[in-house]
Amino acid sequence: MASNYYEILGVSKDAKDEEIKAAYRSLAKKYHPDLYSTKSEAEKKAAEEKFKEINHAYQVxxxxxxxxxxxxxxSEDGPQFTGGAGGGFSGFDGFGDIFSNIFSSFGGRRTANPNAPRRGDDILLRVAISFFESVRGVHKDLNYKRRETCSTCGGSGAKKGSVAKNCSRCGGTGTVRVKQNSLFGQIVTESVCPDCKGKGKIITDVCKDCSGTGFILKQRVLSCDIIAGMSDGRTMIYRGQGNAGENGGPSGDIQVEVTVRSHPLYNRRENDLYIEMPIPFAIATLGGEVDVPTPYGPYKYKIPEGTQTGQVFKIKGKGMKYIRKEVYGDLYVTVKVVTPTKLTKAQKESLSTFAQSISSGQQESIRKFYDSAKE
Ligand SMILES: [Zn+2]
Ligand SMILES: [Zn+2]
Incomplete structure (x- = not known):
């Protein structure tokens, strides 16, 4: 920057603000970069330098x-800090009346008020249960940690008997206005006070239990009743049992996400259950009673004569319980007829005799199959 700010603006050492402003206005109009957009690079550069100089002198x-x-x-050396967290353009000093149209597009971005009540964060817990636990319901104790208001200091962060003082840097407002130089002059940015981190208060005597944060992390146990009929991926919400809020804001929730481990036999769809059940060849042919395994114990079922592989039977009310209703889904049993193996000679002979006695009308599906292959 050039030597003398008074010379740059062409004013005397004892010039009043009004004089400085007037001098600045006329010079800024003269050297504004917009007026040089069609000029040579050298002229542009020179005007830009001059414009910077004028702005800097004016700002000081x-x-x-x-x-x-x-x-x-x-030297105008003063406290300056730039690029701090949360800073944003909030306005311009001085020559807004002249160039506001140029700067209006910069807009304003304000940081969230750190003293506003904030709801605590939710806690997500996951629990895996077996299929049978999902059928009957199960109790689980879940360990977790949550942020709680420090009971020693009541959340203030200050040692018992001591009081937090108003922050002197920001006067208790939590924000500071910082003047910064830019190509086009002075910009005032508002940022979170670095001394009190926006709280507006400074704790001199810190609470030992929470190290001045006002919060402690506590190990807790959630007594969790997973009700009968719970399905995989479902979430239970415990309102207000999550992390403590800030500045008087409410606590968050606990969300318990339930995973139901798959079972080799039972498949669940909605509240119905599906199984595939092998039945003896003779029972499929002659009919007879079988034990169908249900989640509630074996269930006697009468297989009708002539049952085929793939046939489905429905057993009412042996599926999953509906949540909070005394209603149950159904159990669907898909039959698979088992072909006996390792027959003795005698068995083979009697079966062979039997097979020869079978007429095509007694194996309808085989006849239909060959009919469908014809042209
Ligand atoms: Zn404390
Ligand atoms: Zn402060």
Whole structure:
């Protein structure tokens, strides 16, 4: 930057703010980069440099602190911090009346108020149960950790008997306004106060139990009753049992996601169950009683004479229980006729004799099969 800010703006050392503003306005209009867009690169560059200089001089001389420092030390060195978390453009000082149309597109982005009540986070717990546990329902104790308000300090983070002081840097507001230089002049950004992290208060005597955070992580046990009929992937919600909220906000929830392990025999669809059941060749042929395994114990079922592989029988009320209803789904049994193996000579002979006695009308599906193959 050039040597003397007063010279740059063409004002005297004791110029009043109004004079400085007026001088700045006329110079900024003269050197504004927009006016040089059609000029040569060298001219553009020169105007840009000049424009920067003007803006910088204006920014220093209209800030009482910086101007005083500059008058005294020849440098405006002041506290500056840039790029801090949460900073956003919130406005422009000084020449908004002239160039507001140029800058309006910069917009404003405000950070969330760190002192607003915030709901605590939810906790997700997963529990795997067996198929039979899902049939009968089961009780599980689930261990988990959650964030709770520190009972020693009541969440303030300050040691008992001590009080948090108002933050002197931000005066208790939690935000600080920082002036920054830009190509087009001074920008005022508002950011979270770095001293108090936006709380507005500073704790000098910290609560030992929570290290000043106001929260502690506690090991808890959730007594979880998984009701009969629970299906895979279903979630149970325990309201308000999750992590503690902040600034008086409510606690989050606990979500328990239930996984039901698959079973080699039973397949569930909605509230019905499906099994495939092998039955002896003789029972399929002659009919007879079989024991159908259900989740509630064996169930005697009368297989009708002439039953074929693939035939499905429905056993009412032996499926899954509906949640919170005394209603049950059904059990569907798909039959598979078993061909006997390792027959003795005598058995083979008698079966052979039997086979010769069979007429085509007694094996309808075989006759139909060959008929369908014809042209
Ligand atoms: Zn505490
Ligand atoms: Zn502060």
């Amino acid at each position: 001389l209209t800030d009482p602190q910086k101007r005083a420092a500059y008058d005294q030390y020849g």
